[in-house]
Amino acid sequence: MSVAQMTAASRIADPRLFRQFSYIGGKWTASESGASIRVTNPADGGWVGEVANLSAEESVAAVDAAEAAFPEWAALLPQERSAILRRWFALLIENREDLAVLMTLEQGKPLSEARGEIDYAASFIEFYAEEAKRPNIEGVTSHLSDAEVELWREPVGVAALVCPWNFPSAMITRKAAAALAAGCTVVVHPSHETPFSGLALAELAERAGIPKGVFNVVTGNAATVVEPWTRDPRVRAFSFTGSTPVGKLLYRQCAETVKHLVLELGGHAPFIVFADADLDLAVEEAVKAKFATSGQDCLGANRFFVERSVYDAFCERFAERTSELSVANGLEDPDIGPLINEKAVKKQEEHVEDALQRGAKLLAGGRRHKAGDLFFEPTVIGDVPSDALIMHEETFGPVAAIAPFDTEEEVLKRANDTEYGLIAYLHTQDPRRIYRASRALQFGMVAVNRTKVTGAPIPFGGFKQSGLGREGARLGLEAFTEVKYVCRDWA
């Protein structure tokens, strides 16, 4: 065992969960060239480990393996696939603590959040283990006097799943559990910044009895590994979570082979507080909506709109609560951990500086945090003008921008004035306004008087340039299946 392995492996009870190779066709695979990618802990820049940096040809080998495994996996009884998924779920729960520690080491998020993510990740496997047993769809009544008609739902084939660094386990299982339940086989690319969580899932998939070639994890540079998948006609479904610009590129690349596509892209969530809201609740929920995952969440609130008569009170209490948040290495389980890389920290600085230059007021934080190079103070800026960068671009970090509003009509217009449409947060006690605003908001998800709304049974996804398709729920199976219509002559 190398020194690198010792470091991460020695922190967990089961060192075999720490894998530094790709997992292809049931084999732990290094790059033939010996190339690897170094993974560092964002909290202190320390070495976490190295993963194989696979070439384009090696990434195609994963599709070969998935293609070869497909007929047998698809032919299993739904109940058999369900039982295997159920074992995978149980293994995640059994190894929760190790998986959480690995995640915090490579991603930086506070340990409690990492534990919560493992539960969230496992919940998708449990949910789709059940849905696997119900692939049936509504039938149709024959319109022909001499023929019987039938509809079947069939798995599409190989699915490519390209996953982000902010939720390194849950985004894999949300996609993979649905695909596997449907009868597809998968090739997964975990972010090169957080590959170990995905590789631990592969180790547990093997222990659960997922057959060789059904679940493959390919590590390496995204452009090298993923581009061949977008062109490969054998890859029939493609699911990506990440930024809108990258999503657009992949959309174009996948057009050539007309794949089923799921895109979970950026967000720019408005958080609207009307004067009749419960202000204490709104402040507490605002803290969660902004600072969970250290702000690195596509559901993160970016633009806070507060009705003028309660604006000062909200700003004061929100800034006070924000200043109380603890910032430290995720292993110490603070409220806020480090950001993923230097580019992310620079973006916080840029958004704060730009807003202040345009006349906004700094109410809390505003600078890098003394905890280390990649830490940023939880920050609140008030009176942010509409033309500030932060009012248009995803911040993806712990900076909150607040602006006052005067009328319902005005705030809904401003909330919708974005190319994004993932989630909107709404605080008011007026039931009629809740209905009107929920209808008017052009977002895939609307959270009313609360922040936590996600979970395996709900359809997660956005309007406009926040993406295509839905993940979770029964709807999450659609991209991985085709509907076949069979018309049988009576004669």
Ligand SMILES: O=CCCC(=O)O
């Ligand atoms: O960053 C996107 C995923 C967030 C979630 O599923 O809660």
